[in-house]
Amino acid sequence: MKRIIQFTAAVALAFGLYSCDSDPLEDMPEDVPTTTFQSVDELLSDMEPEVSSFTVDVSTGGTFTTNRGSEITIPANAFVDGSGQAVTGNVDLEFQEIFNASDAITSGAFTISNGIPIGTGGAFFIGAEQNGQALGVTPGQSVQVQIPSQQTNQAMQLFTGGTSISTSPQWAPLDTAQFWAWMNVVGNYFNVNMNRLMWVNCDYFTNPSWEDPVHFDLLGRTGLNSTNSQLFVVEQSNLATYPLQMGSNYSFMNSEVRNAKCNSGVSQVVVALAIYNNTIYLGHTTITPAAGTTYPIQMAAVTQADLQAFLNSL
Template sequence: MNTLKNIFTIVVLAAFMMSSCSKNDDALIPQQEILDYDDILGFYESNGVQKQDFTLDATTGGTFTGEDGTKITFPPNSLVDGDGNLISGTVDVAIKEIFKASQMILSNKPTNAINFSDENTFLLSEGETEVVVTQNGNSLDMAPGTFYQVQVPSAGGEDNDMLPFAGTATNDGGIVWNATRDGASGNSASGIVYNAAPSSYIYDVFETGWSNCDKFYAYPGAKTTNYINLTNSPNATETAVYLIFEENNLPAVVKIFNAGTPIIQSYTDSLPVGLEVTYVVITIENNQQYLATKSVVISEEEELSFTFEPKTTQEILDALALLD
């Protein structure tokens, strides 16, 4: 009988030890983050700047201020429906504010632009703003001859090269900016005014959607084309490539268009030779996100490749925050 008891005790102890080891081993294995998206567009939708909701009396107009200090002012009787009918009563206004390089990347809203010569270029931004107005779920716009005003806090101070821009969506969910005024006669004639106290810019917007207070990046030296080798990417077709730098506290975030090929290129002869920048590259494959970053000084006709590391969403957010 004692022998049977001893055997039973040994079996129970062995089973307990195996169970404990199994639990401890499981604890040592990091749990993979479960994503609710499987492509780069899903990454932007989940991690980009989220909208802020307000209500407005369309008849009387009014002013409201976003969390990051953007002030929007609608005049009275300035909204119309899709048929051009003047709107009265309460309307819903949703806004997004983007000031930081990290927000531009996470929202896929870079500072790529078209200059007055129809050339691809980029901007230094004082703030990107989206305004969407609806009533009972139907989109509204500004009545002909009217506009709303946007006031954005200034990080760079007064600059006569600042202009208002309007954004046009691109096929990859990004944006390209076009100036709405030429600025030939200075800010007062360009539809933008600098306000000293508090330091901010005020400009007029004639259509709802994305607007921007920016300046074209001016560089007197040589410019070149860079090439990005995505051979090492876990998923080249779902890879987003950004180039970031800052001047006078203003961010520039340039997205390099991905044509789905292993080698992609920047805008032709657009990158300033000798400028120090940071590349940020993000991709997703099989429910895993990957990040690559590299600081470089732009060289003529250079081809760059990257080392991708698996990252959680929080790790990506933390890495991008360091670039603001």
């Protein structure tokens, strides 16, 4: 999906304690890694989760399994074209899984709905094309998708996020007036049946209250701002992952973030990512936020592989 928004031992010391008596850049390795990426969005787009592709014979349908354990079941004669006419021959399926914080950050498929964080049990996109033309599901038919559950909660419900893999999903509770889908839990899997191909998320609202304002100082690299940096929040208890939320009079200039807001009473990892002078900078801190507090985030130069390893650890 195209984004439309967004350790190695050599850098380990740079993530240590910051001393006001020293320049943190003095602890940087002399051979600071460089990158050809021009923006954080460009970097993350290169790291987005795999899109699985399958070919199905419309006359027979079929069942397909991804490398991450999802299973897609297509019945025979399941597709129609944009005019509602039955499709024959082979159809190309595309399928993308959003299972963890790394997936959400690199794809832009954040788990937030109308400004409210949502706890996720797993999300996916499914689409079908023939000769480059998007297809729909035959009236009266349904497609079944089974994904490994990342967590369960009695308040789980289906959210949908649009019908294009090229656009970051804007999650909203399932609108049954437009289409139908239903979900049930079987063992460690969510089974979703739907009559439309789209973004789907198994979620629940977290009902946040906000600590506002909360501030952050990005240490070790001056000149960071909203044009070259992005900050993300990963709530550890419910897997909600989303951009740092802006409070009233929010600003981000010269490596200082002022007047953000953070979910109250929730342990969360705040991740800062920047590209500055052809170098990737990464920092993070784990907080249970308190309004009026300024939290330091030590930034360090990293490689793309370092960044991926860190995101995988969230």
